[in-house]
Amino acid sequence: MTYQPPVREHLFLLRDVLEIEKHANLPGFSDASMDVVEQILDEAAKFTSEVLAPLNPVGDKQGCHWAADNTVTTPKGFKEAYKALVEGGWPALGAEPEFGGQGLPAVVNLAFSEMSSSANMAFSMYPGLTHGAYSAILNGGSDAQKALYLPKLASGQWGGTMNLTEPHCGTDLGLLRTKAVPQGDGTYRISGQKIWISGGEHDLTENIVHLVLARIEGTPAGTRGISLFIVPKFIPKADGTPGERNNVKCAGLEEKMGIHGNATCVMMHDEATGWLVGEENRGLNLMFVMMNEARLGVGMQGLAQGEAAYQAAAAFAKDRLQGRALTGPKNPDGPADPILVHPDVRRMLMDSRAILEAGRAFLFWTALHGDLAHADPDEAVRQKALDYMGLMTPVLKGYLTDRGFNICSDAMQVHGGSGFTEHFPASQYLRDCRISLIYEGTNGVQALDLVGRKLAANGGRAVMTFFAEVDAFVAANEDDAALKPFVEGLAAVKAQLQDGTFWLMQNGLANPDNAGAASTDYMHLFGITGLAYMWAKMAKVAQGKIAAGDADPFYANKLTVGRYFVERILPNGGAHLAKLKTGAATLMALPDEAF
Known part of the structure; x- marks a missing residue:
C-alpha cells in the first residue's frame, strides 16, 4: 500500500x-x-x-555518499x-x-x-x-x-542550512567556539567546525547558503556574544550567480539510524567569507526565528511519519489473515479473519487515528495564528497570535513527536514480525521518526522551555488567554446535548492543566528542580488539552453537518474517533497531573554514584 x-x-x-x-x-x-x-x-x-x-x-x-573531493551525492532519483x-x-x-x-x-x-x-x-x-x-x-x-x-x-534554486551545533556543544550554544574576524570591508573570516548539519552539502542546488552562528573576536562570553553570518558555498558574483568557491566544505557524513536520504554533514569553515546578518551579538535572536519555524516543522514531521505509518498499518490489518474474531468468524469463507477484527489491533489503530486527527488540527490551528500574527491589522489579534505561537511551539514539537514515534512503534506492532523486517515500510517510519524527538532541541528541552520561559512570559498572559478561550467555548456549548461528552471532557482536562499550571507557579519557584521534574508530564498534559479542544471544535462542525442532513460518512466517522479520544486517551491527563505534582524529591533522591 x-x-x-x-x-x-x-x-x-x-x-x-x-x-x-x-x-x-x-x-x-x-x-x-x-x-x-x-x-x-x-x-x-x-x-x-x-x-x-x-x-x-x-x-x-x-x-x-561523500567523496574525497568533499562532494555529496544524493540517492538515485532525488535530483530529478x-x-x-x-x-x-x-x-x-x-x-x-x-x-x-x-x-x-x-x-x-x-x-x-x-x-x-x-x-x-x-x-x-x-x-x-x-x-x-x-x-x-x-x-x-x-x-x-x-x-x-x-x-x-x-524558489528553491539555492539551498539553505542552519549551522549551530559543534562537537562540544549542542543545546548550550553559549559554549560555541566558531570565530569571526572582521576584515574591514564588511566581510568576516569564519573559522570552526559544525556537526550534524542537515543538507550541508548535496547535488540538488547550484548553491547552498549556510547560516552560521559564530563569535566575533572580543565579544562577551556566553550567548550574549553570538552573531549570525551568511556563508555561501559559492560567493555570489555581481550579477547574483554563483562565483568563487568559498572555504567551507563537508568533511564527512554521519552514519545515522534513519533519514538516510538526507545528508547530515560535518562542516569545516576555514577562514570562509561570511557576512553579518543583523546586529553584532544578536545572532541567537535571529536564529530563533529559524529554529521556532523549524520546531513547528519538526512537530509536523512527527505527525507526518505517524500518518504514513498508520496508513500502512491499517492496510496491513485489513489484509493480514490471522486467527478468528472472539465473537465468531468474520471471514467464514477464508482460513482466518483479518487481524483488524481483534480489539487490541483496533486499540493501536484507534489510538493512532485519534491522536493524528486532532494533532493535525492543533498544528494547523497554531499555524493559522502564525499567519494572523503577521497579517491581521488588529493589534490585539496580533498579540494573541504571537503569544500562542510562543506558547504552543514547544508543546507541538514535544508532544507530536513523542506521540508520532509511539504511533510508528504501534504500526510496527500491528505488522508483527513482518514489521521488524525491511520488506515492509514500518521499520523506516520508526527509524526516520526517531530523530524528531531529538533535533531542534530535545523534547526535554522543549518541556523546560515551556515551564521555565513560555508560561511566565508577560506575566502568564498567553496561557491565561488560552484558558479563557477554552472556558468561553465550554460556556457556549455546554447545553448542546450532542456535544456533551466532548465539552465535559474538555472542561475536565482544562481544569487539570490549570491545576498543574498553578502548582508549577507555586512550587517551581521554591525549588527549580520541581519545575524540571514536572516539565515533561506538564507538556503532555498541555498536548492532551490542546487535542481535546480540537476534538470539541471538530465534533461541533461534524455534528452540525449531520444535523443539516449531510450523509457523508466522513462526519459520522469523525465523531466516532472523537468519542474514542474522550473515553480512552483523555483520561491520561489525570495521570500526568498526578505525576507532575509529586515534585522532584524522589526523582532526585538517588545519589549520583548509585547510577
Missing part, C-alpha cells in the same frame, strides 16, 4: 473548522479561496504520492524529483510575492509540507531547511541581502 495524502482531512480543517475564508480580507488569504486551495492540495497529493513517496525506500537503502519540485513552484508557496513567492498563508503551505514529509521525510528536509534560512534573512537581513538571497531561496 502506498501513502495516500489526507486531502479530505486538510480540506475539512481549512474550510470547516478553521474557516480560513473568513480572513479573505488579509494579505495572502485573499488569494486562498477554498477552490484554489483544493486545487493546490489535489496537485500536491499527486506530486507527493507519485514522485516523492516511491523514492522514500530508495533514499533509505541507498543513502547519501528536486528539479520537479522547483519547476512546480512548491517551495515558493508561502514565500512573499516581492521575492518571487506565491504569498499563500503558512497554514496552506503546512498542508503541503505534511504530505511531503509523510511521503519522503529525508527529501522534504532539503526545502524545509531552505525555507528556514529564507525566514531568518527575511527577518534580519539587510535590503541588499534580501534582494540577493531571498528570490533564490524562495
Whole structure:
C-alpha cells in the first residue's frame, strides 16, 4: 500500500473548522479561496504520492555518499524529483510575492509540507531547511541581502542550512567556539567546525547558503556574544550567480539510524567569507526565528511519519489473515479473519487515528495564528497570535513527536514480525521518526522551555488567554446535548492543566528542580488539552453537518474517533497531573554514584 495524502482531512480543517475564508480580507488569504486551495492540495497529493513517496525506500537503502573531493551525492532519483519540485513552484508557496513567492498563508503551505514529509521525510528536509534560512534573512537581513538571497531561496534554486551545533556543544550554544574576524570591508573570516548539519552539502542546488552562528573576536562570553553570518558555498558574483568557491566544505557524513536520504554533514569553515546578518551579538535572536519555524516543522514531521505509518498499518490489518474474531468468524469463507477484527489491533489503530486527527488540527490551528500574527491589522489579534505561537511551539514539537514515534512503534506492532523486517515500510517510519524527538532541541528541552520561559512570559498572559478561550467555548456549548461528552471532557482536562499550571507557579519557584521534574508530564498534559479542544471544535462542525442532513460518512466517522479520544486517551491527563505534582524529591533522591 502506498501513502495516500489526507486531502479530505486538510480540506475539512481549512474550510470547516478553521474557516480560513473568513480572513479573505488579509494579505495572502485573499488569494486562498477554498477552490484554489483544493486545487493546490489535489496537485500536491499527486506530486507527493507519485514522485516523492516511491523514492522514500530508495533514499533509505541507498543513502547519501561523500567523496574525497568533499562532494555529496544524493540517492538515485532525488535530483530529478528536486528539479520537479522547483519547476512546480512548491517551495515558493508561502514565500512573499516581492521575492518571487506565491504569498499563500503558512497554514496552506503546512498542508503541503505534511504530505511531503509523510511521503519522503529525508527529501522534504532539503526545502524545509531552505525555507528556514529564507525566514531568518527575511527577518534580519539587510535590503541588499534580501534582494540577493531571498528570490533564490524562495524558489528553491539555492539551498539553505542552519549551522549551530559543534562537537562540544549542542543545546548550550553559549559554549560555541566558531570565530569571526572582521576584515574591514564588511566581510568576516569564519573559522570552526559544525556537526550534524542537515543538507550541508548535496547535488540538488547550484548553491547552498549556510547560516552560521559564530563569535566575533572580543565579544562577551556566553550567548550574549553570538552573531549570525551568511556563508555561501559559492560567493555570489555581481550579477547574483554563483562565483568563487568559498572555504567551507563537508568533511564527512554521519552514519545515522534513519533519514538516510538526507545528508547530515560535518562542516569545516576555514577562514570562509561570511557576512553579518543583523546586529553584532544578536545572532541567537535571529536564529530563533529559524529554529521556532523549524520546531513547528519538526512537530509536523512527527505527525507526518505517524500518518504514513498508520496508513500502512491499517492496510496491513485489513489484509493480514490471522486467527478468528472472539465473537465468531468474520471471514467464514477464508482460513482466518483479518487481524483488524481483534480489539487490541483496533486499540493501536484507534489510538493512532485519534491522536493524528486532532494533532493535525492543533498544528494547523497554531499555524493559522502564525499567519494572523503577521497579517491581521488588529493589534490585539496580533498579540494573541504571537503569544500562542510562543506558547504552543514547544508543546507541538514535544508532544507530536513523542506521540508520532509511539504511533510508528504501534504500526510496527500491528505488522508483527513482518514489521521488524525491511520488506515492509514500518521499520523506516520508526527509524526516520526517531530523530524528531531529538533535533531542534530535545523534547526535554522543549518541556523546560515551556515551564521555565513560555508560561511566565508577560506575566502568564498567553496561557491565561488560552484558558479563557477554552472556558468561553465550554460556556457556549455546554447545553448542546450532542456535544456533551466532548465539552465535559474538555472542561475536565482544562481544569487539570490549570491545576498543574498553578502548582508549577507555586512550587517551581521554591525549588527549580520541581519545575524540571514536572516539565515533561506538564507538556503532555498541555498536548492532551490542546487535542481535546480540537476534538470539541471538530465534533461541533461534524455534528452540525449531520444535523443539516449531510450523509457523508466522513462526519459520522469523525465523531466516532472523537468519542474514542474522550473515553480512552483523555483520561491520561489525570495521570500526568498526578505525576507532575509529586515534585522532584524522589526523582532526585538517588545519589549520583548509585547510577
